[in-house]
Amino acid sequence: MTEAVQATDLDTLRALEQRVLWLSTAIVDHANRVRPNTTGLKVGGHQASSASITSIMTALWFEHLRPEDRVSVKPHASPVLHAIEYLLGLLDDADMTSLRAFGGLQSYPSRTKDPVPADYSTGSVGIGATAPIWGALSRRYVGGHFAAQPQGRQYSLVGDAELDEGACWEAILDPMVAGLGEIVWIVDFNRQSLDRVVPLLAADRMRALFTAAGWQVITVKYGAVLEELFTRPGGAALRDRIDTMTNAEYQRLLRHTPSKLRASLPDLDVSDDHLTEAFRSLGGHDHAALRQAFEAIDDSRPTVIIAYTVKGYGLPTAGHPQNHSALLTGAQFEELAVRSGMSASQPWQRFADGTAEHAVCLEAARRLRRPPVEGAQPPAVPTDLGRTPSGTATTQSALGRTLLDLNRAAPAVGARVVTVSPDVSSSTNLGGWVNKVGIWSTTEGVDWFADDAETILHWRERPTGQHIELGIAETNLVGLLGELGATWSRWGQPLLPIGVLYDPFVTRALEPWSFGIYAGGQSILVGTPSGVTLAPEGGAHQSITTPSIGVEQPGCTTWEPAFALDTEWCLLAALAQLGRPGGSSTYLRLSTRPVDQRLAAVPTDPAARERRRKQVVAGGYPLRRTNSPEAAIVAMGALVPEALDAAERLEGIGVNVDVICLTSPDLVFRAAQARRGSGDAPTWILDALFPTDLPLVTVLDGHPHTLAFLGGRAIHLGVTEFGQSGDLDSVYRAHGIDTDSIITAVLDVLG
Structure with missing residues (x-):
């Protein structure tokens, strides 16, 4: 790992954090209360979820990240990411007004759709959190086989409720993961989910699970104000009281008036205001505690930092169990503007030239600038390896x-x-x-x-x-x-x-x-x-x-x-x-x-073989053509032998049918849509498969609606019920996809 960047003055970090909190809150506010909304549909956004991780993301971007690092940002904190991008000069004022607008800032961080591509797309619970693990493995694979890659850390910023998703633990427990020292998860441990306060004191269990998986576990629980209070007379009793109270009680006390809060805690000789500030002083909002945690990371194994936070920290909605999607009122937003030294009517402002905060933003932007990725061209893939399989396969x-x-x-x-x-x-x-x-x-x-x-x-x-x-x-x-x-x-x-x-x-x-x-x-x-x-x-x-x-x-x-x-x-x-x-x-x-494999009747002539190949890749090919066909059987995959057998037997009773081997219902559907004017897929394959308008019987080993887009007069055979064990003939017969069922369907479609 490269050396850590220069430490930033704590007061400057706190000022940066306050500006990030303001901007992220304003992004959501503008999308919901300022931008015209003719449909009346809720726009949404997560001010409280953003607020709980603002301290962590401020510390990470402005003091610890290097250009070789990559970060997966928890989905609901996308406004925080965009606020930081704005301060780094990567977004302009117009971008800040486009959250969840068509073509604007996405609802969740996106590698492919945001104006500043995120390192990892998130938004699907558990998937974005685990992506850096697989990104680390991919980087190592590429570096070992082709070109060495910068060995940066792979950070995941995860809400504690997201750890309920099994995908997280499936990834954490895979044997390959224990050796990935570049992995750092930071858990925004605010003890709230969408609808409720998480009922259990889960931190000890979480620590045990990560430790058992071979991870380094760093807990950042209390901030400096509260830690100092613990050293005073009565402080030990206060620590014990907070340590043993339930999540729900702690959240409820956050909403108490100072006098009522004092009545619920051991007696300490401090002012009401100081006690209120101290009670909210958690490690995930304390820059000195966060700095210490980052500096303690052991790069020889994966690390998880469990950072205690308050959901909605710094907002009037802090700690309320229903604050997940709550929006600040106009009055509350004005109050936040005053506290942040900002203007509600002109919310988009960077720091003034000459200030310490402006200097830190400039330095962070310089430090995090990455060279453009110069991609190697993939080698040309042959279209045909020249073999013609024989026998049974x-x-x-x-x-x-x-x-x-x-x-x-x-x-x-x-x-x-x-x-x-x-x-x-x-x-x-x-x-x-x-x-x-x-x-x-x-x-x-x-x-x-x-x-x-x-x-x-x-x-x-x-x-x-x-x-x-x-x-x-x-x-x-x-x-x-x-x-x-x-x-x-x-x-x-x-x-x-x-x-x-x-x-x-x-x-x-x-x-x-x-x-x-x-x-x-x-x-x-x-x-x-x-x-x-x-x-x-x-x-x-x-x-x-x-x-x-x-x-x-x-x-x-x-x-x-x-x-x-x-x-x-x-x-x-x-x-x-x-x-x-x-x-x-x-x-x-x-x-x-x-x-x-003889049923494939692969042409021996090179030009005819290439024609067949193009049809296979485009979606299908005629496998059996007859003079004056009355119908066509369209078969896919494993059921082509039954289709051919049915055609032979039908010919024996005087009914001529073609057999179409469909290789891609997907591409044929696209062609059909394009022919109707929807999409721009090539349509020539439809002429190759269906030169005339015949009644169809489609059959596949899957749900029949897969091919139900084909034909005006058609019967679609497939599997619509759960199966059971048995021999192939019995199972096919039970689902109506055997040769007899195909013959019956052809006779039925012909009337």
Whole structure:
């Protein structure tokens, strides 16, 4: 770590803090009470949540941060971040009036939408808090494989109520995290959530949990005024009284009049005003205590600073259990203006030239200025590796096979690939890839089973490894995936990250993965095995809604190939979209069903093969064409064999049908929307798939509404109920997606 910056005079820090409090409060006030609001909808904002962390953020930005550091700011403190950016000269007066306005300051810090990109996007509880952990791992991975990166700290500013989110503890407890000394969490311990005062005295439990996970724990409980009072006669009794009172009682006493507060505490020979000031003197608002805590950080392990604060500190709403979204009244805002030496009618003012505060702002702006990120271009990804699979194969096995072939055919691309898995590498057919590239670790590990002939998956841990194995926590997987997918913009080094998990658990991982895409992460999420095709596994492991999720997810392209070569082509196309401006993430849904690859009827002519590839990548291709077709079966993924079988049997009874192999309902839907004038996606694939207006029967191993946008006269088959264990024929028959059901549907749609 680099040397700490020059310490700032405490009075100057307090003046800076007061100005930040004023500006952050005024930002919310203007958005709600000044800016015209023709809709009447609540604009919102969090003055109290901002006030509780103003001291901490003032100390951090104006005294401790360095340009190589990164900070994840708790969502509701975005006005504080913008207030500091204003004082640093990064925002102007017009920006300050745009909180939650269209195109203005976002409601929560954003890497992609705020005028000053935040270090981390936050707003989804627990996800923004844990992002710096995965950012630290990504930085280390990039530094070890490509270009060394500045080794700054990764700060998370977290409200104590946010620690109720399980994603926080899943991340804290992952074995890889204990060695990340650059991680510093600062808990804004104000003991309030949205609706209530947190009922338990949770600090001791929190300290124990962090300590058990190998973290350094620093508690900043009392400020200097209260600590001094403890040294006076009766001070020990006062400390004991405060230490043992419940959170709710402490919050209630904050709202008492000075005389009533005195009656509730041990007798001390101090004035009412001094006692009132001392009772609110918590460590999270004391710059000397905060400075001491920052200086005590041990960079050899993760650190958590538990800073006791008052929600709404410095505002009339301080400590009230319903202050979370409360707005100051006009009179209260005027009173704050007077106390802050500001004007309610002209709220946007920086410090005057020549003042100590102005000098500190200039120095902080200079110190925190970062050089622009010069991004490396990702290598060109081949579109076709030249193999034509034969025999019987699964799309899941094609994933591992393609990665190995890619490594040989295009080593520059293979070197950028990093795979991530939550303890399912072997069961998702990544074993060959893992054996080839090794497990990533910051240090060389011992493979104790290297000489065991029965060991198939070799666990070679080394700094050059390209597979990262996490514990069984899908939230951690996609959190890391999002940060690995952001290295192109954050560190200037593009990676091609692929995360593999069981498809039924995509829904568990969906929210943090979606948030990672929102924050600019570009990655490939592979869900495998999928659907009720995983028949013997039973209903608990059979995904139903995931295909439609792929269609609905912004910033993402979804493919569900039927054959091994289709999988290769889709994966290569997905890799080509990563690590670049305007890139896109991908959701790839794969299956463990063995399929005869001859059914794909891959053209042998090079031009015809390339035509097929383009259609596969664009959304689908005609797999069976007939003369004078009466209908078409549109099948996706694992159910293509049933569709072909149904077509053959229908031909036997005199009904000619085409079979369309749909590889991406997402891209075909976009094309259909564009044809209607919504969006600008290419539409040629619709002509290739549906040259005439035929009645359709669609079928997939997932919810039928995924393809319900297709066709005027159509019947849509799919899975709408929970599954159960059984053989494939029985399970397909139970859900009405077997060959007989397809034939019946075709006859029904033809009347």
